[in-house]
Amino acid sequence: MTHPWPDDPTDVVAVRRDLHAHPELGFTEIRTAARVEAAVRALGWSVRSGRDVIDAAGLPGLPATSVLDHAAERARAEGVAPDTVARLAGGHTAVIADLDGNRPGRRVALRFDLDALPITEPDGADHRPGAGGFASRHPGVMHACGHDGHVAIGLALAAALSSGDFPGSVRLLFQPAEEGVRGAAPMVAAGACADVDVLLAVHLAFGLPSGLLAPAATELIATSKHLARFTGRQAHAAKAPEQGRNALLAAATAALNLHALPPFAGAVTRVNVGRLVAGVAPNVIAGEAELSYETRADTAGVAAELARRAEVVVRAAGDMYEAGVELTVTGRATAAVTDPAVATALTAAAEGLAEVRPTHPLGASDDASLLMDEVQRAGGLAGYAIVGSDTPGPPHSPLFDVDEAVLPVAVSWLERSIKEGRW
Ligand SMILES: [Zn+2]
Numbered sequence: 001m002t003h004p005w006p007d008d009p010t011d012v013v014a015v016r017r018d019l020h021a022h023p024e025l026g027f028t029e030i031r032t033a034a035r036v037e038a039a040v041r042a043l044g045w046s047v048r049s050g051r052d053v054i055d056a057a058g059l060p061g062l063p064a065t066s067v068l069d070h071a072a073e074r075a076r077a078e079g080v081a082p083d084t085v086a087r088l089a090g091g092h093t094a095v096i097a098d099l100d101g102n103r104p105g106r107r108v109a110l111r112f113d114l115d116a117l118p119i120t121e122p123d124g125a126d127h128r129p130g131a132g133g134f135a136s137r138h139p140g141v142m143h144a145c146g147h148d149g150h151v152a153i154g155l156a157l158a159a160a161l162s163s164g165d166f167p168g169s170v171r172l173l174f175q176p177a178e179e180g181v182r183g184a185a186p187m188v189a190a191g192a193c194a195d196v197d198v199l200l201a202v203h204l205a206f207g208l209p210s211g212l213l214a215p216a217a218t219e220l221i222a223t224s225k226h227l228a229r230f231t232g233r234q235a236h237a238a239k240a241p242e243q244g245r246n247a248l249l250a251a252a253t254a255a256l257n258l259h260a261l262p263p264f265a266g267a268v269t270r271v272n273v274g275r276l277v278a279g280v281a282p283n284v285i286a287g288e289a290e291l292s293y294e295t296r297a298d299t300a301g302v303a304a305e306l307a308r309r310a311e312v313v314v315r316a317a318g319d320m321y322e323a324g325v326e327l328t329v330t331g332r333a334t335a336a337v338t339d340p341a342v343a344t345a346l347t348a349a350a351e352g353l354a355e356v357r358p359t360h361p362l363g364a365s366d367d368a369s370l371l372m373d374e375v376q377r378a379g380g381l382a383g384y385a386i387v388g389s390d391t392p393g394p395p396h397s398p399l400f401d402v403d404e405a406v407l408p409v410a411v412s413w414l415e416r417s418i419k420e421g422r423w
Helices: 010-022 030-042 067-079 082-088 145-160 184-189 247-258 300-320 339-350 368-377 404-420
Strands: 046-049 095-098 105-112 165-177 200-202 210-212 216-220 222-231 271-276 288-297 324-335 359-364 382-386
Touching: 010 145, 010 404, 030 046, 030 082, 030 145, 030 165, 067 082, 067 247, 105 145, 105 368, 105 404, 145 165, 145 200, 145 288, 145 300, 145 404, 165 339, 200 368, 210 359, 216 324, 216 339, 222 300, 247 271, 247 288, 247 300, 271 300, 271 382, 288 300, 300 324, 300 404, 324 368, 324 404, 339 382, 359 382, 359 404, 382 404
Parallel strands: 105 165, 105 200, 200 382, 216 359
Antiparallel strands: 046 095, 095 165, 210 382, 222 288, 222 324, 271 288
């Protein structure tokens, strides 16, 4: 079934609701990217997309081919033109839009993430998207982190700037697969940050209430996501158990001991095993097991050491059961700090719009940090801002919903910041 896309990109609520009703998981955001591309092109921006701005082929964090194919089929069924689907399919769901201003100034890039989460959205009347008729139409997928709002803000901003009445130039980075921190790295590799002087990322909510703007988020935590594959040997569980090599027990041993890694004095750290799949039947020694885990720390140095120790645990667990271990990093984000000059410019632009809270802890990871790091290491500036939004439930929960009243405030804040150009 196709649904008409709101014609007016400045109708930030209508756009957000359309996106909310059609959530897509990381690297399958074909409908979303197609809509974004069409909207910014119609507004006169110069647009690049697909393989020109992301090389997704062979990425360890890419979903299975069957998942990618299903997404392409669904996008076609929802009215995306076949040639557009072909261009964006296979995980190439990134869009970059550039526009020059009418006076000299810096190049400012803004990151907006496209993807949703594998969460089932309630459609009852006690959940606002359910009551409003814009709950997810894609079973098992939900915008439960506000990225639908982020994209709507990005498109309304594109409209607000389309006259070119601003200094320097603006680049909008529409990034796939923020969840699992997988989409930023291949965009950086494809040159997304080339010649960027100032990089901004914005996130809604995260515990900051409506009516508040935080120009400089703290606690952007470095993380890496890992997939461990254990290969043992199947055998009859009664007749010849000694001939088996138990991959299930190797993975279970790894899971328990990953959670037994010590905390680090003076650092915030997290370890989580989030997925474990093993074996085939109760009377067969399990020959295969797969385990997904993540490590996090608030400095890049501790994050690297924690990931190293986790690897020691996983490999040792494999050794105990003489199972082979294959380890893959599927996603990565680093720690990031907002430059004071960016915080000052954003604070000035917020005057009269909303109350400013100088900092707010994100307490999570976002691979916008890789874009920030790339720009900062080249001598540029970067910032991560939070737009306050009341939410009925925490992010990544089925109760999550954003306060749509804050969306136009976010657009005005970013528009003013760019027009003032105080970086
Ligand atoms: Zn998010």
